[in-house]
Amino acid sequence: MSELSTLARPYAEAVFKRALEGNSAAEWSDMLAFLSVVIQDQEMSVIIANPKVSQQQLTQLLLDICQDQLKEEGVNLVKLLVQNDRIILTPQISALYESYKAEHEGYVDVDVMSAYALSKEEQKKFASKLEKKLNKKVHITTSIDKSLIGGFLAKAGDTVIDGSIKGQLQQLAKKL
Amino acid sequence: MQLNPSEISDLIKKKIENFDVNVEAHTEGTVVSVTDGIVRVHGLSEAMQGEMLEFPGNSYGMALNLERDSVGVVMLGAYQHITEGDTVKCTGKILEVPVGEALLGRVVDGLGNAIDGKGAIETTETSPVEKIAPGVIARQSVDQPVQLGLKSIDSMIPVGRGQRELIIGDRQTGKTAIAIDAIINQKGTGVKCIYVAIGQKRSSIANVVRKLEEHDALAHTIIVVASASESAALQFIAPYTGCSMGEFFRDKGEDALIIYDDLTKQAWAYRQMSLLLRRPPGREAYPGDVFYIHSRLLERASRINAEEVEKLTGGKVKGKTGSLTALPIIETQGGDVSAFVPTNVISITDGQIFLESDLFNSGIRPAVNAGLSVSRVGGAAQTKIIKKLGGGIRLDLAQYRELAAFAQFASDLDESTRKQIERGQRVTELMKQDQYSPMSVAEMGVSLHAANAGFLDDLEVSKVRDFEAALQSYMKSEEADLMQKINDTGDYSDEIKKGIQSAIEAFIKTSSW
Numbered sequence: 001m002s003e004l005s006t007l008a009r010p011y012a013e014a015v016f017k018r019a020l021e022g023n024s025a026a027e028w029s030d031m032l033a034f035l036s037v038v039i040q041d042q043e044m045s046v047i048i049a050n051p052k053v054s055q056q057q058l059t060q061l062l063l064d065i066c067q068d069q070l071k072e073e074g075v076n077l078v079k080l081l082v083q084n085d086r087i088i089l090t091p092q093i094s095a096l097y098e099s100y101k102a103e104h105e106g107y108v109d110v111d112v113m114s115a116y117a118l119s120k121e122e123q124k125k126f127a128s129k130l131e132k133k134l135n136k137k138v139h140i141t142t143s144i145d146k147s148l149i150g151g152f153l154a155k156a157g158d159t160v161i162d163g164s165i166k167g168q169l170q171q172l173a174k175k176l
Numbered sequence: 177m178q179l180n181p182s183e184i185s186d187l188i189k190k191k192i193e194n195f196d197v198n199v200e201a202h203t204e205g206t207v208v209s210v211t212d213g214i215v216r217v218h219g220l221s222e223a224m225q226g227e228m229l230e231f232p233g234n235s236y237g238m239a240l241n242l243e244r245d246s247v248g249v250v251m252l253g254a255y256q257h258i259t260e261g262d263t264v265k266c267t268g269k270i271l272e273v274p275v276g277e278a279l280l281g282r283v284v285d286g287l288g289n290a291i292d293g294k295g296a297i298e299t300t301e302t303s304p305v306e307k308i309a310p311g312v313i314a315r316q317s318v319d320q321p322v323q324l325g326l327k328s329i330d331s332m333i334p335v336g337r338g339q340r341e342l343i344i345g346d347r348q349t350g351k352t353a354i355a356i357d358a359i360i361n362q363k364g365t366g367v368k369c370i371y372v373a374i375g376q377k378r379s380s381i382a383n384v385v386r387k388l389e390e391h392d393a394l395a396h397t398i399i400v401v402a403s404a405s406e407s408a409a410l411q412f413i414a415p416y417t418g419c420s421m422g423e424f425f426r427d428k429g430e431d432a433l434i435i436y437d438d439l440t441k442q443a444w445a446y447r448q449m450s451l452l453l454r455r456p457p458g459r460e461a462y463p464g465d466v467f468y469i470h471s472r473l474l475e476r477a478s479r480i481n482a483e484e485v486e487k488l489t490g491g492k493v494k495g496k497t498g499s500l501t502a503l504p505i506i507e508t509q510g511g512d513v514s515a516f517v518p519t520n521v522i523s524i525t526d527g528q529i530f531l532e533s534d535l536f537n538s539g540i541r542p543a544v545n546a547g548l549s550v551s552r553v554g555g556a557a558q559t560k561i562i563k564k565l566g567g568g569i570r571l572d573l574a575q576y577r578e579l580a581a582f583a584q585f586a587s588d589l590d591e592s593t594r595k596q597i598e599r600g601q602r603v604t605e606l607m608k609q610d611q612y613s614p615m616s617v618a619e620m621g622v623s624l625h626a627a628n629a630g631f632l633d634d635l636e637v638s639k640v641r642d643f644e645a646a647l648q649s650y651m652k653s654e655e656a657d658l659m660q661k662i663n664d665t666g667d668y669s670d671e672i673k674k675g676i677q678s679a680i681e682a683f684i685k686t687s688s689w
């Protein structure tokens with residue numbers, strides 16, 4: 001995993017720089033997301049791993065699948081990745097690209113898990129609090145996890161803010 | 177199951193009452209791979225070098241390699257339950273161990289947990305295992321002795337409080353025996369001892385504990401154990417743990433003695449960790465910083481001045497200096513002191529006690545090679561009587577070594593050479609000492625005086641030890657006042673000199689050996 005992202009980094013950086021120059025950050029984002037889905041498909045991964053499928057065949061197959069989804073530069077990226085035998089890195093490239101984009105635009109993606117569904121208003125309040133704490137704009141995605149019992153658990157990248165009853169119980173258990 | 181004292185419901189209630197709930201923010205990562213006690217963790221972008229990381233199942237690891245996308249972690253203890261995908265939390269702290277008086281008389285593991293079955297250790301204080309050694313301003317030069325209780329060492333290779341004196345030799349040359357005698361001899365002197373056993377058999381550790389108990393020396397001793405069956409990380413950490421426990425006493429103006437038995441095995445453990453972490457191997461496959469692991473450890477053994485003690489205790493202890501004396505042990509292979517780790521530690525320490533298997537096998541025990549052993553700072557710390565008398569002994573032995581090769585032509589030699597050889601043989605015989613029978617300053621003084629004044633010259637070599645034993649028991653019963661006086665003052669005034677001289681003359685008249 002770590003080795004893969006090391007390999008993916010130069011590609012992601014190059015794509016991101018190109019996207020900034022061409023003012024097409026959102027476009028690239030869509031292209032990479034679509035490509036990753038395709039690459040992660042089970043049948044597709046069998047084909048990629050198959051040594052009998054030549055690079056040309058693979059490129060053609062991918063381009064046929066994607067068709068209009070890829071712009072000209074996207075097509076070039078696919079060709080380059082296939083040629084370098086790095087097409088399986090696409091999900092990592094996509095993830096790294098998103099993190100560069102987020103950093104550039106100054107926001108963080110925050111996953112908020114709570115025991116019960118949050119109302120629109122609560123979400124808004126939550127977002128403004130987190131923005132203050134993290135000093136960045138936040139994009140919130142919410143999910144429900146009953147095992148938390150109560151409270152919330154927010155994840156922004158590596159940082160975890162644990163305000164759940166489950167977490168507190170664990171703290172108490174450690175203290176005892 | 178037995179109820180442990182902290183399980184009384186009132187106590188639990190109080191703990192729950194005082195428990196303050198805080199929303200904790202921490203950094204998390206995921207386990208990518210687990211190999212031979214080394215865990216790679218993805219994420220943890222804010223992990224610090226040496227930080228403790230919390231794994232599921234209440235186990236901990238230490239972050240050693242911080243890389244771009246991952247962190248290389250060494251597990252402390254069992255790692256079999258860690259699986260790929262587990263979450264790992266930062267704790268924001270480096271490893272801390274309990275310190276304090278309550279540890280005396282106990283046997284603990286490398287993390288400070290009791291392993292002697294005597295229940296939990298009641299301490300409130302903890303201390304990080306890795307600390308920076310006291311600075312230049314805080315230090316004071318070594319000028320008080322640590323008596324190891326061995327004639328050959330205290331007279332020729334004296335150790336001072338705050339000194340680092342290496343004990344080096346092959347396997348089975350009595351390295352540990354010297355260390356144990358040193359601990360036994362600290363009984364009643366107020367010097368606290370820490371014995372750190374690294375990579376040893378549990379059976380030999382049990383032996384050491386039993387011997388210390390037998391000689392009533394466990395009460396002033398902490399034993400830190402990282403046995404051969406424990407993980408490399410714990411064997412690596414144990415000396416630092418012991419050092420922190422010793423620093424506790426040093427920093428409150430007391431004296432402590434720490435024995436690392438042995439640092440070769442710690443270097444092996446560190447080599448294992450480094451190779452598994454894929455750090456580049458250097459000479460003898462040790463990593464580049466193998467010198468630093470020993471130099472930073474031994475630099476922490478020091479003597480600090482009264483002002484520093486006052487500062488560290490917040491003004492509670494005034495006018496007292498503190499010291500931590502270190503006796504690291506290094507095991508050589510086939511007497512080769514020019515191997516990597518031995519040369520490193522020799523250059524770090526303030527001298528070495530060199531033990532030889534040839535001497536050991538020929539019955540000279542402790543098997544100290546007086547020619548190769550040195551103490552670079554201990555001379556300033558020696559008691560006056562031992563210093564005056566020890567000089568003569570050293571000279572006698574040095575001259576003897578030069579002439580020893582001619583010993584078999586004794587009949588053809590001139591008078592003075594023959595005398596020197598005979599004196600040397602008797603002094604060598606006198607330097608022998610049984611295990612677990614350390615001597616006081618006065619006892620040593622009497623024996624050394626007997627050699628210097630030539631009382632041994634008329635004896636057969638084989639009678640020297642009998643003579644000494646009888647002399648000691650005579651002095652103990654007939655001249656107790658004189659012995660007490662020497663022990664108290666440590667002086668070698670004319671009066672004391674005459675006292676010893678006449679006592680030995682009186683003893684010889686009894687010819688009771």
